[in-house]
Amino acid sequence: MEIKASDTYRCELSGGLSFEGIVSLSELYQPLITPQALVLYLTMAAEASSLKTQQSHARLFSLTGLDPIAFDQAVARLEEYMLVRVYQRRGDRNDSYIYTLNTPMSARSFISSSIYMKRYMNVMGQKQTETTVSRLQADSIATQGYQDITRAVVHRADAAAEEESGYTTFKPRYRFTSVDDTTINFDYERFIASTSALVYPVELRTQENLATIGKLATIYGLSADQMRILVSKCVNLKTMEFNSDKLRILASRTEGTQKASSDVYSLSPVSFLQAKQNGAEVTMTDKRMIEHLSMDMHFSNEVINVMLEYILSVSANRLNPRFVDMVAGEWARDGIETKEQALLQAKKSVSKNRNSTGSPIKVDMPEYIRQQQEGTLPKSRKATQETLDMVREMQNKMKD
Numbered sequence: 001m002e003i004k005a006s007d008t009y010r011c012e013l014s015g016g017l018s019f020e021g022i023v024s025l026s027e028l029y030q031p032l033i034t035p036q037a038l039v040l041y042l043t044m045a046a047e048a049s050s051l052k053t054q055q056s057h058a059r060l061f062s063l064t065g066l067d068p069i070a071f072d073q074a075v076a077r078l079e080e081y082m083l084v085r086v087y088q089r090r091g092d093r094n095d096s097y098i099y100t101l102n103t104p105m106s107a108r109s110f111i112s113s114s115i116y117m118k119r120y121m122n123v124m125g126q127k128q129t130e131t132t133v134s135r136l137q138a139d140s141i142a143t144q145g146y147q148d149i150t151r152a153v154v155h156r157a158d159a160a161a162e163e164e165s166g167y168t169t170f171k172p173r174y175r176f177t178s179v180d181d182t183t184i185n186f187d188y189e190r191f192i193a194s195t196s197a198l199v200y201p202v203e204l205r206t207q208e209n210l211a212t213i214g215k216l217a218t219i220y221g222l223s224a225d226q227m228r229i230l231v232s233k234c235v236n237l238k239t240m241e242f243n244s245d246k247l248r249i250l251a252s253r254t255e256g257t258q259k260a261s262s263d264v265y266s267l268s269p270v271s272f273l274q275a276k277q278n279g280a281e282v283t284m285t286d287k288r289m290i291e292h293l294s295m296d297m298h299f300s301n302e303v304i305n306v307m308l309e310y311i312l313s314v315s316a317n318r319l320n321p322r323f324v325d326m327v328a329g330e331w332a333r334d335g336i337e338t339k340e341q342a343l344l345q346a347k348k349s350v351s352k353n354r355n356s357t358g359s360p361i362k363v364d365m366p367e368y369i370r371q372q373q374e375g376t377l378p379k380s381r382k383a384t385q386e387t388l389d390m391v392r393e394m395q396n397k398m399k400d
Contacts, residue, residue, distance in 0.1 A: 003068055005058040006094050011048035013101040024104045027132055031123040032116070033081055037074040040064050041083055044099050054096060075099075081116075107136040135202045183300040186214035191224040199232045204242045212244050218301060219294050220287075221256025221268030230254065252287045265302045265339050269294065272305040276312060286319055297328050299336075306342035307331065310349065 022042075030038045043063050047055070061067065066074060078084040087098040110116055111133055121129045188210070217227050230250045234243045256268055264272065269290045273282050282290075293304050311319060311327055327349075336342050 003057055003072060003097070004094065005056060005061060005068070007057050007097060008054040008094060009057055009060065009097040009099060010054050011044045011099045011101065013045050013048035013103075015103055016049070017042075017045045017103065020106060021104050023136070024107050024110060027136060028107060028110045028116075028120065029081060029083070029104055032119055033077040033083070034074065036064070036066060036070060037077040040066065040071070040074045041078055041101065044084070044101055048101060057097075111136065131203060134205055183294060183298055184211070184214040184218055185301065186217045186227075187224040188214065191227060194224065195228045195231070198237075199228070200235055200242075201237070201240060203240060204235065209242050209244065212247065212295075215295050216247060216251040216291075219269055219290055220251050220254065221271050222251060222254060223257050226254060226257065227251075248291065252284065252291075265305045267301070267305065269301055269304045269308065272301075273308055276308070276317075285321075289319065289321060289324055293324075293328055297332055299328070299331070300338075302339035303331070303336055303342045306339060306346055310346035314350065 025038055025041065033041075040060075043060065047060075057068075057071075061071060064071070064074075075084065075086065079086065083102055083104060085100045085102070087100065089096045104110075105113070117129070120132075124132070191213070192205075213227055213231060216222070217224070222230070230247055231242075233250060234247045235241075236243070256271055264275070267275070270282050270287060273286060273290070274280065290304060290308075293299050293307070294301075299307070307324075307327060308319070311324060315323060331342070331345060334345060336345050
């Protein structure tokens with residue numbers, strides 16, 4: 001449209017413009033509509049609330065710093081994103097316009113639009129898009145423990161074409177649902193809601209960092225409030241760095257607040273092992289081993305606890321790292337993911353250690369080791385302590 005400075009206009013905005021609307025315009029719409037169009041929209045919104053009479057476009061040109069061509073381009077971008085509707089009435093000398101402004105979509109609705117977010121990512125890039133989504137959805141409700149039963153929506157043909165171009169819906173990076181990781185049992189909703197961005201900046205809330213926080217809390221039975229305190233000690237605000245190694249150390253030294261459960265296997269592995277040790281503190285070596293089973297092998301608490309119970313029962317209450325790795329590797333290859341599967345696997349493994357009559361299989365001490373224990377073996381043939389330990393372990397495994 002060709003607008004002259006002498007053409008008149010009036011602006012209308014029903015409902016007003018909220019702070020949330022301004023945030024949505026600035027954080028989400030602006031990269032798509034351009035800063036010039038954003039300035040024009042905000043100026044029109046101000047005009048709608050203060051001026052009820054017709055004004056010349058010379059006023060808008062002066063307020064926004066836009067010439068007629070740039071003004072027309074800005075209006076076109078606002079029209080494209082349904083932020084404004086334009087009505088024209090032609091006159092003999094000058095035309096009159098009415099600009100009816102629509103309120104912007106909320107951040108939640110905008111982010112839910114695959115079409116808009118595909119365009120947004122093309123402009124801003126993957127990293128900045130994730131940062132924006134994380135910031136704007138920091139107060140979203142976590143969906144852990146819930147099943148998504150949303151009914152599918154049939155899109156228009158023109159919208160489907162853009163959806164098929166490769167865009168994947170962005171989700172808050174702290175949403176770890178049962179679909180994402182069943183081994184994490186952590187109240188992300190409380191953690192995010194109670195943790196200020198000044199303590200744990202949004203930029204550091206990456207998928208990897210939040211997964212580490214949730215995993216460590218699950219292993220050691222730590223609450224969201226405890227993790228908030230620990231995380232605050234691992235953040236360097238000057239360099240904007242998060243020290244996950246330090247968090248591991250702090251978590252391993254913090255006593256969990258997990259309450260007793262009717263199902264002992266649902267306890268955190270550290271609490272479970274401590275109970276097996278009659279309340280004795282779990283050694284740092286065993287804690288590291290449990291971290292490995294959870295964070296590297298991706299076993300759930302229940303599976304780890306059943307595994308620990310099985311290993312302790314067949315190896316005289318010892319947790320030899322090599323034997324633990326052997327069992328963990330076997331269970332991983334067998335696809336053990338639930339407590340029921342783990343209990344069945346443990347039962348089968350115990351059965352393998354017995355002969356057909358049900359009697360324990362005996363493992364005799366090698367002659368040269370017996371001689372070494374008696375002090376009659378030459379030094380050149382002495383076995384290492386590690387060999388001795390492995391033999392004793394094999395013997396213990398075959399006992400009832």
